Amino acid sequence: GAVVSQHPSRVICKSGTSVKIECRSLDFQATTMFWYRQFPKQSLMLMATSNEGSKATYEQGVEKDKFLINHASLTLSTLTVTSAHPEDSSFYICSARPRQGPYNEQFFGPGTRLTVL
Amino acid sequence: QKEVEQDPGPLSVPEGAIVSLNCTYSNSAFQYFMWYRQYSRKGPELLMYTYSSGNKEDGRFTAQVDKSSKYISLFIRDSQPSDSATYLCAMSAYNYGQNFVFGPGTRLSVLP
Numbered sequence: 001g002a003v004v005s006q007h008p009s010r011v012i013c014k015s016g017t018s019v020k021i022e023c024r025s026l027d028f029q030a031t032t033m034f035w036y037r038q039f040p041k042q043s044l045m046l047m048a049t050s051n052e053g054s055k056a057t058y059e060q061g062v063e064k065d066k067f068l069i070n071h072a073s074l075t076l077s078t079l080t081v082t083s084a085h086p087e088d089s090s091f092y093i094c095s096a097r098p099r100q101g102p103y104n105e106q107f108f109g110p111g112t113r114l115t116v117l
Numbered sequence: 118q119k120e121v122e123q124d125p126g127p128l129s130v131p132e133g134a135i136v137s138l139n140c141t142y143s144n145s146a147f148q149y150f151m152w153y154r155q156y157s158r159k160g161p162e163l164l165m166y167t168y169s170s171g172n173k174e175d176g177r178f179t180a181q182v183d184k185s186s187k188y189i190s191l192f193i194r195d196s197q198p199s200d201s202a203t204y205l206c207a208m209s210a211y212n213y214g215q216n217f218v219f220g221p222g223t224r225l226s227v228l229p
Contacts, residue, residue, distance in 0.1 A: 042221065042222075
């Protein structure tokens with residue numbers, strides 16, 4: 001149980017295009033989903049927290065107009081990188097907090113590697 | 118000073134060795150402590166989850182928390198090549214909306 005999927009697992013795009021990444025909790029309902037970015041050999045940096053049905057809360061320094069987050073249901077959150085540039089190339093990981101269970105439990109997706117040419 | 122500090126390694130040990138991984142932190146409000154294992158180009162997976170001080174054992178893994186010293190450890194007994202990964206500590210305070218703070222991770226290589 002407690003499986004989180006991400007799609008796509010890898011994407012390569014041209015500079016200036018937009019890319020959408022999906023995060024799904026497959027066997028549980030998630031009240032909260034988190035989006036992280038991880039650069040090579042660095043730790044996870046929280047970008048934003050999204051709660052189902054409400055606007056996402058962005059961390060300081062993260063542009064909300066560039067990284068659009070939609071948490072449409074208790075099992076799906078999407079991150080859209082708008083007008084992507086090479087500096088946006090990174091490993092994007094989502095996690096989901098179950099509706100039931102230890103409050104601080106989070107389950108991570110496998111990540112999406114974005115390469116912007 | 119970073120909120121959570123962790124030696125990035127890399128740490129190389131022979132198969133069968135006991136591995137000790139550590140994190141220190143500065144925020145005394147942290148009460149929940151997690152260890153995650155992350156294989157290359159994969160998402161982190163939860164290994165151990167502890168609350169407050171004390172020890173917790175799960176198979177070959179033992180997590181220790183010393184809140185008085187703001188120091189947590191993960192021990193791996195009888196290490197295997199399949200344990201080669203990056204180990205991330207994470208922690209949070211028991212406070213609604215408080216999110217995880219991750220350490221930078223330690224890269225471990227277990228050599229056959």
